[in-house]
Amino acid sequence: MIKKLLIIFTSLLIFNNIYSQERKPLYGIISDSLDVINNVHIINIQSNIATATIIDGTFKTFAKVGDTLKITSIQHQTKKYIVKKTSFGFNQLKIYLQPKIYELDEFEIKKHNLNSVLTSDVDKTPINKNHERVKNMVNEIKRMDFSRPIIEKLDFIESNVKPTKVTVDPIQKVLENGLFFGTKQSLSNGKNSKEYWDLRKELKFKKNFPKKLLTELGNSFFYKDLKIPKEKYYHFIEYCNLKEIEELYKKNELLKVIKILQEESISYLKIIKKD
Incomplete structure (x- = not known):
């Protein structure tokens, strides 16, 4: 009886370990301080699975615990997010991005005859x-x-x-x-x-x-x-x-x-x- 219980317990551990290594659907939403962001690219560095947010800022990808998501947007700073157990669940994963700051080269304003009309x-x-x-x-x-x-x-x-x-x-x-x-x-x-x-x-x-x-x-x-x-x-x-x-x-x-x-x-x- 004890041997049977040990076999069952060991099998459950192995099954749980295998299941945890499989990539599962991960749902999220990306926004900044103003609003949700469309057309943000999300790449799973480990699996090379790529996706992008739609008009309401949401996305779906496949990942497992420990995977790293690289998040890029033309107007925001690139961010890397490490997937955790809490990333999966009934609530969407919420990720916030910081806007980029563009510094222009110095330029000279030439004399003109415009009167701002x-x-x-x-x-x-x-x-x-x-x-x-x-x-x-x-x-x-x-x-x-x-x-x-x-x-x-x-x-x-x-x-x-x-x-x-x-x-x-x-x-x-x-x-x-x-x-x-x-x-x-x-x-x-x-x-x-x-x-x-x-x-x-x-x-x-x-x-x-x-x-x-x-x-x-x-x-x-x-x-x-x-x-x-x-x-x-x-x-x-x-x-x-x-x-x-x-x-x-x-x-x-x-x-x-x-x-x-x-x-x-x-x-x-x-x-x-x-x-």
Whole structure:
């Protein structure tokens, strides 16, 4: 009888040890001092299992006690977390990240003739090889009604941020007005033309660019670090587009985009303060 009990006890110990060495589902949520964080990468260093947080900051991975999770985000300091027994349970594992602090190289502000009035300063901005694109954007800014709120409705990215809803076909509008490089003539062949689909792709990128940038850089960067008012976010991105941040983003020059946003936020805040 004693031998049977010893065999059963030994078997239970072996089974428990084997089970504890198997990786189990681990659920967690990642946030900073402001909000949950989307698109944070989590890598299990031991197993090389990788995952990322979704829009609500949650993630699921597989791990066991003693595994090390490497947590990285473009706007936050990298963190390593060692999995414990208490990491598994009914409650989600909560992990907090600290934001990065960017230090820019010293630069010289050259003399200019700007007077901090948006509608007149944009006319004095030097025009580069993309003359027609910049000219069209400047004209759009001049036609804006700054007395009315830019944001009308909420969406899942930010409770106070949503672009104006487009209710007409933007391609048709371009065909009617011929806004870009004589497109009225070149796109007259309709949806079968290459120019039509190239322009449609470009307009889709322009529409989604502010959301993609906010998702990638995070609320903390714009609203805390740059101090941009939430209701002015889309207007600020349009203001910075004069520095061609869209083209830099397409070329994966994200650090240059961040530097431009930081530099332009200073003059932008002065302008809206005067208004």
